[in-house]
Amino acid sequence: MTTRSTAELARRCAGLLAGVLFATGCGTKPPAAAGAGSALGRALADAGGRVPAPLAPFVASDRADGTRNEVLHAMHAGKLALEIGALRASRGAFDLAYQRIETVYADNPAAAKARSRFVPEATKDFKGEPFERAMLGYYLGLGDLLQGDLDNARAAFRWGEFQDTMSASEQYQGDMASLRFLVGWADHCERRHRSAEENFRAATEVRAEIAPAAPHDNVLVLVEAGQAPQKARAGQHGEALTYSGVALTTPDTRVAVQFAAAGAPAVTAHAVLAEDIHWQATTLGGRAVDRILAGKAAFKENATTAANTGAAVATAAVDVARVGALSGDRNMLNIAGATAVGGLLISMVGSGLASATRAEADIRRWSSLPGAVFLATARVDGAAAAATRVSATLPPALGGRSVTAALVPVPGTPCHVARLSTATAPAWNAQAADAFVDIAAAERSTRPAVAAGDTPERARDAVKTAPVRGSF
């Protein structure tokens, strides 16, 4: 046996032994307990405790995962609810995600644990990257707008834009043109013309192609197309977060939009690119968590080096011990033997630490986001708005699909919104017998137990009010 193969054998033995120890230890861990009900279920449910059937899987996942993936499930559920037309449920889900992100995690045990070298970043409660949070503000505000709550719509859009300022790279902070424009649109619908002009101008400063809404425009068209940015791991230990997939390379920054109503000639407008989500994702700049992950990767590297060095020392010591044994030098044999055992132990510990160190970046993502948002404004006769259909054919780089939508009135204003989305969603009819799933029974069985010492009256009240949340 050569020296090299002996070293390799020693290193492998150490790794195998360490692996067996880990496996033995982890194999005895009990399975994760079920979470305390589903906050998402309560956010999605109507007064009767019913959730639109297509959203029920998110409730089940949320119940199983607890707070760790609550925001992620809420983002996905809210987006799907918007696609199927369950506006109230959509707003509830997005509001839940908003409330969770707004909570400052100053002493959160899961967050603290995620900083540990031996726990992956994905252990933390998901709050999303800045572009995902900003898009939450977009959808949350859109939901408010469609419900006629313009104050909160503006607040949500502004909040979304503020999330974009998390970028450590000063150059790209707060450059969400779509959100600035939407704040202006909410002002426009309330006839706050001066404020609307300011916000439209702010959007134009970021993207010069965006034209302010004309004073008499009463329709906002939003075209959501393309695929969400895909997160990927890079670096030797997967410690760096990067984005794969195709960025919006199309030169077609305009999409032709047709307005058609029965008995009236079709009118064409052009929607311009207002947001490139890939651009927002990839211009984030350095994150504090990147430094933590880099530290973990360096530790893993050092532990691997120590393991290899220990194995090499053990191998060399075995050779020396063999010489000592052949020459009858008992002292040499003892020292070399002890050194071999020491080297083996260092190799074992190093190998164990290296394999236990989890430097990989968190790549959980809001996969149902679009890749780009286009917008246009137009004037449609108020009486014909209900019968007007809006359609657009996307450029080949964005899938080339044709999408159609109706005009949705913004309550209390003369405005309408048409949202054209390439996202696929199951057909859902709220009037169908199987349109909803009753989660009330499931929630009752998982509601928190009443604390000891409460009076029966207080206990009843406590159980009754447990799932109540702020509604807007």
Place this chain on the structure above:
Amino acid sequence: MNLSFPFRGRWPALALALLGAGCASAPPPPPPAAPVRYTDVGTQGAVAGVGTESQDIVAVTDSMVRDLLASGLTAQFTRPPRILVDVNDFSVDGSQRINKSLVVDRLRINLQRASRGRLAFVSRESLGSTSRERELKDKRVTDGGTLGRNAVAGVDFVLRGRMATQDKRSASNGMVERYTQFSFELVEAETDLSAWANLYEMQKSGRDDAIYR
């Protein structure tokens, strides 16, 4: 062969360390159920952020009620002036979504209770239902009630309010700061003259765990 073994007796500790390190990588279980507890609405709750919370709404409304009643406005009138405190006259201009009724309802109810009849409050929220009842009386579907027929009350003052916020974030250390300002103004419904105004300000800062920055 007499090998001296420097790690004799330390194997269990090493094995435990390795076991501990290995198990630390397992995903954490969801948090256990938490018993329902009553908490004081005037103090910070278990879940906190830099935005307006229950204790802030309590502080804002209490402060405004005290100041309005102490302003001497009520002493100027022989008959209780009629005031409209309506959610539609409260606006939000900032980055925080809020249920405006939480502020307006608490303000109106506490003002009504504390004024002890020195101020009269008009509810425009009820106009739809009172109009229906008036119509039933007009058509003699119902009788005229026990209070007799009267015109719908006109308003002497409108209490307007606004919540505005300004956010700041430090790119270097991730500290987030939100300045929130509540402003209220009592405006004469005939002349638009301002009879009383006050504001409440607060600034909160916090920093998320580094893992979120």
